[in-house]
Amino acid sequence: MCSSLTLRLPSNGPDTAAKAILNEVSFTMERGETLAVVGESGSGKSTLGLCLLGLLPKGLVPFVDGEIIFDRTNLIGLDEPSWRRLRGARISIIFQEPMTSLNPVMPIGKQIVEAIRVHRLMSKAAAWDEALALLKRVRIPDPEAKMYAYPGQLSGGQRQRVMIAMALSNSPDLLIADEPTTALDVTIQAEIITLLKQLRNDTGMALLFVTHDLTLVRSIADRVLVMQNGAVVEQGPANEVMQTPKHDYTRYLLACRPSGSKQPIPSGSPELLGVKNLTVNYTRSSSLFSKRSKTTALEGVNLSVKAGQTLGIVGESGSGKSTLARAILQLVSYDGQIRFAGQPVCKVASPGFIAFRKQVQVVFQDPYGALSPRMTIGEFIAEPLRAHFPELSQNERRHRVAELLEEIGLGRADMHRYPHSFSGGQRQRIAIARALVMNPQMLILDEPTSALDVSVQLQVLKLLRRLQEQHNLTYLLITHDLAVVSAMADEVLVLKDGREVERGATRQIMDDPQQEYTRRLVSAAMAV
CATH class of the missing domain: 3.40.50.300 (P-loop containing nucleotide triphosphate hydrolases)
Structure with a gap:
């Protein structure tokens, strides 16, 4: 195959230059x-x-303009x-x-x-x-x-x-x-x-x-x-x-691959999140008249996260990573204990639960799916303030949003734009701003960079590092990218089929994993 392509967008008028989408792209390919x-x-x-x-x-x-020669046939104009x-x-x-x-x-x-x-x-x-x-x-x-x-x-x-x-x-x-x-x-x-x-x-x-x-x-x-x-x-x-x-x-x-390692937290930092013997079971039936069967998504998981710490949670699809996050956020039923800032997490809709959810926010994998296309980003970021702090005036909410936009690397004028007008990396920054508007103590980061270009991924990771240092944030980082874990996490929890396989300091897990499953994850990451 041979190609030499130029593609230009049609101009809007006689004096407007057409924008090149492809500009004299040429290459050849051989069989195999x-x-x-x-x-x-x-x-x-x-x-x-x-x-x-x-x-x-x-x-x-x-x-x-140009030609695409495929098996001696020009495909342009076919x-x-x-x-x-x-x-x-x-x-x-x-x-x-x-x-x-x-x-x-x-x-x-x-x-x-x-x-x-x-x-x-x-x-x-x-x-x-x-x-x-x-x-x-x-x-x-x-x-x-x-x-x-x-x-x-x-x-x-x-x-x-x-x-x-x-x-x-x-x-x-x-x-x-x-x-x-x-x-x-x-x-x-x-x-x-x-x-x-x-x-x-x-x-x-x-x-x-x-x-x-x-x-x-x-x-x-x-x-x-x-x-x-x-x-x-x-x-x-x-x-x-x-x-x-x-x-x-x-x-x-x-040069855009994540590198380096996180600075250790001060000794004596208090525990912020504690999970003890957490078990989540799902029940379902294959048809209306069949018996309901039980599936164990998490079984006996324990973890402890200190203030200012980043815990990386890794494992294959179906290992229980997202189920663990949903249980911590009280979005699924579970057995076991979850404590936050030394107190048991209260039931949904109780005053204690509302206070807990103010302190724990989520950044999702797909920022475009998480943002409302019908709201300007200013309205979207300010929405939690209207719900939880109704005493704030419109000007006070606008001022808080403007501060956050500048902190994440956008401008005050951007608050009047809609999500579709931003790039993927900018939308993820907006999602981070939405999570930070409540001044939380912990962020649950669910694959926050997996859908981004490597250069944009590095920018978002640098932003998360800076925000963590400035606000002493605690991160629960869910990801399948071990390079991100290596650069961001203090400790790593490895899950498989809903059970803990291995847990320890990031460098120890990455350099000298003790379990065969962990070694397989690390070697697979090195292979690609």
Whole structure:
């Protein structure tokens, strides 16, 4: 494949220059080769993928210059019937979020069969057998049962494997993997990378791997294409680009991984949060008339967090990390004891509980989903003040919001803007400001940087460090990124299947883990 692309947005008037989204992007790919396209959000990575699949909005197609040569055919200007024959058959894609790509009301097997029969004349029975073989090929556990399962019944890693199976269903010559591991645990991430490499070697397909994480490039790519503002700033063999980058932007991306370690808290700091023998059970039934079954999400978990300390909570999906956070926030029923600032946490809706929730706030993984699109960020940040401090005047609330916006690196004028007008990193800063508006003692950080570019991730982590030092905040950091834990946490709690596997100082856990499961997590993080 060869391409040389320029895409410009149409201008608003005769005197307005058109903005380039892609600017003379050129590269070649050979069969069996993996090309990693890296860069931050807005660099043009996903737009390039849309061009290669013929999925650009129709209004932008006339503004594309250049050519895409695929098997001696120029894809620019191809009509839609020709694209439909090509798309999904010879060029396939794996999207970043499989849950939004799969049909939630159709069994997995039927979705794969549909992808097969769209491009090939095949009976339903034959297509079903081939779909089952594909699930076995991507190593889905119990594939016969999974053929009848719905996407919501699968884990994140299993859903991504289903997407890979669908993309491979017609033996494509080119597979585009668009951020396929961003939201996955480190062990599952390593498994997906290994699977993609094996499938590439087995089929001889070309793999275009789109990512913002340069650490993944080391383990999968033959060559690297670095993009910034729609243009290619550097490309070459992966080892050469990673070890001796020539462009300042590439060096900047390589330097953006979290590093260093947190300053220890003063000796004698009091305990702020104590959890003793915490157990959470869920009950559910598979149908209206079946018996209810009990599932243990957490069993006998103990922890102690001191004022100003950061406790990192790590483990694979389903280990109980988020359930632990929900139990501390009194959002699920539990057995055991939870104490905050030396006092038992009161029941929901009691005066003591309201005081507790003022002191413990949450920063979620997806800031766009956490922000209200109908409210300006000033209204959104001030909302808790209206609920808990009705005696404050509008000017006092506005002054508090303005102070917080400046503290997180935004301006006072930004309080009148809506969430959609901010970048992902800025939205996460806004979510942090919302959590801080009540002057809490503790923040529960639920994967606060997993969906962000590496450079933005570093900025948010630096902000969290500064805020912790200035306000003596205590953090409960839930994450699957061990590099973030290493840079941010005093201690680490490792969970597996709802049980504590290992707990200790961060450096001890990272450098000399005692349990096999912890060693597997650390080695998986090193592998990618």
